[in-house]
Amino acid sequence: MAERNSMMNEILYKQAEYLLTKMQERGLINAEEREKIRLLNIETFSQELAKVYL
Numbered sequence: 001m002a003e004r005n006s007m008m009n010e011i012l013y014k015q016a017e018y019l020l021t022k023m024q025e026r027g028l029i030n031a032e033e034r035e036k037i038r039l040l041n042i043e044t045f046s047q048e049l050a051k052v053y054l
Helices: 002-025 031-045 047-053
Strands: none
Touching: 002 031
């Protein structure tokens, strides 16, 4: 069960990253805002992701 949750969190994180990229490409957020949100997403989706993506 824990492995499934971990996989789901990573999928959700990747989707959030994709959306952040699109938002930045369209000028809705700047690079600084994108980075702040990216760090919050890592904390939100999993501490395990922090080991991989930070």
